[in-house]
Amino acid sequence: xxxxxxxxxxxxxxxxxxxxxxxxxxxxxxxxxxxxxxxxxxxxxxxxxxxxxxxxxxxxxxxxxxxxxxxxxxxxxxxxxxxxxxxxxxx
Amino acid sequence: xxxxxxxxxxxxxxxxxxxxxxxxxxxxxxxxxxxxxxxxxxxxxxxxxxxxxxxxxxxxxxxxxxxxxxxxxxxxxxxxxxxxxxxxxxxxxxxxxxxxxxxxxxxxxxxxxxxxxxxxxxxxxxxxxxxxxxxxxxxxxxxxxxxxxxxxxxxxxxxxxxxxxxxxxxxxxxxxxxxxxxxxxxxxxxxxxxxxxxxxxxxxxxxxxxxxxxxxxxxxxxxxxxxxxxxxxxxx
Numbered sequence: 001x002x003x004x005x006x007x008x009x010x011x012x013x014x015x016x017x018x019x020x021x022x023x024x025x026x027x028x029x030x031x032x033x034x035x036x037x038x039x040x041x042x043x044x045x046x047x048x049x050x051x052x053x054x055x056x057x058x059x060x061x062x063x064x065x066x067x068x069x070x071x072x073x074x075x076x077x078x079x080x081x082x083x084x085x086x087x088x089x090x091x
Numbered sequence: 092x093x094x095x096x097x098x099x100x101x102x103x104x105x106x107x108x109x110x111x112x113x114x115x116x117x118x119x120x121x122x123x124x125x126x127x128x129x130x131x132x133x134x135x136x137x138x139x140x141x142x143x144x145x146x147x148x149x150x151x152x153x154x155x156x157x158x159x160x161x162x163x164x165x166x167x168x169x170x171x172x173x174x175x176x177x178x179x180x181x182x183x184x185x186x187x188x189x190x191x192x193x194x195x196x197x198x199x200x201x202x203x204x205x206x207x208x209x210x211x212x213x214x215x216x217x218x219x220x221x222x223x224x225x226x227x228x229x230x231x232x233x234x235x236x237x238x239x240x241x242x243x244x245x246x247x248x249x250x251x252x253x254x255x256x257x258x259x260x261x262x263x264x265x266x267x268x269x270x271x272x273x274x275x276x277x278x279x280x281x282x283x284x285x286x287x288x289x290x291x292x293x294x295x296x297x298x299x300x301x302x303x304x305x306x307x308x309x310x311x312x313x314x315x316x317x318x319x320x321x322x323x324x325x326x327x
Contacts, residue, residue, distance in 0.1 A: 001317060001318070001319060001320060002317070002318040002320050003315055003316065003317050003318070004315075004316040004318070005313040005314065005315055005316075006313065006314045006316070007311070007313070007314075008314070009314045011314075017309055017311070017313070019306040019307055019308075019309050020309060023313060051320075063317075067312075067313050067315045068309075068312060068313065069309045069311075069312075069313055071306060071308075071309065074306075076308070077306060077307070077308040077309060078309060079308075079309030079310065079311060079312055079313070080309075080310070080311070080312045081312060082312040082313050082314070082315050083312070083315075085315045085317050087317040087318075087319055088319060089319055090319035090320055090321045091321070
């Protein structure tokens with residue numbers, strides 16, 4: 001899976017928020033998560049373009065999740081969660 | 092590690108010439124050096140030893156009452172100031188750029204010619220920037236030599252009639268060697284307590300931010316575009 005994160009919706013390319021050290025993504029495979037706390041997987045990335053390895057066994061299943069800008073040194077200053085994203089995992 | 096982008100030839104050219112002129116030029120707000128002395132007739136005194144930047148402004152005063160003094164640039168400290176020279180009458184003064192003083196060489200001399208009686212002078216020389224910044228004189232001389240070599244080689248390179256593969260290689264090697272020579276000098280400048288904002292601009296030396304700005308709380312969420320990549324791969 002590949003994720004591109006943008007500060008502005010109409011930005012022409014992925015970019016990191018100026019006050020962020022990275023991006024935090026929570027996700028769940030199967031039923032759509034109802035909140036970030038409902039997700040079963042999570043990881044933090046230092047780039048605005050993220051490549052995520054998914055088990056081949058999950059191909060064809062739906063994946064849903066949330067992302068937010070992360071301040072690693074002071075988590076309280078991290079940004080709010082994005083709207084839910086949802087996509088079918090490629091085979 | 093940040094990527095270091097080498098300057099273009101044009102930028103390099105601008106840097107070497109601008110920086111060299113600046114180093115030799117008068118100090119910004121630096122204390123001026125004043126030389127005062129009596130001078131017997133038929134005598135030459137050396138006032139200062141360069142190399143000088145042509146941009147340096149000096150004040151030449153004849154503080155005597157009778158004898159006319161002549162000032163010039165000469166090849167050594169004992170050469171008298173025969174014409175062409177700058178003539179300053181008793182009680183008069185001249186403010187002049189070093190480049191406008193007749194003669195060649197790295198010595199600024201004054202002569203009280205025979206038959207005019209004893210005289211006296213006061214000469215005000217601004218401190219050169221390389222002195223203010225703590226750069227040794229021999230290093231500055233080397234810098235000027237590098238600058239001259241670069242100007243000559245770059246002129247050959249810039250002229251399509253004289254440009255050859257060898258000239259291009261020599262130009263590139265000169266640039267590389269000068270960069271290696273320059274780095275310790277830039278370190279001296281950067282560490283100098285007398286560095287000014289003008290120096291920082293010319294030499295591209297940034298001031299360290301000792302008071303980091305705290306980051307604000309992020310208030311916006313990212314826009315996420317997920318892509319389902321097809322295919323697979325093997326890892327061994």
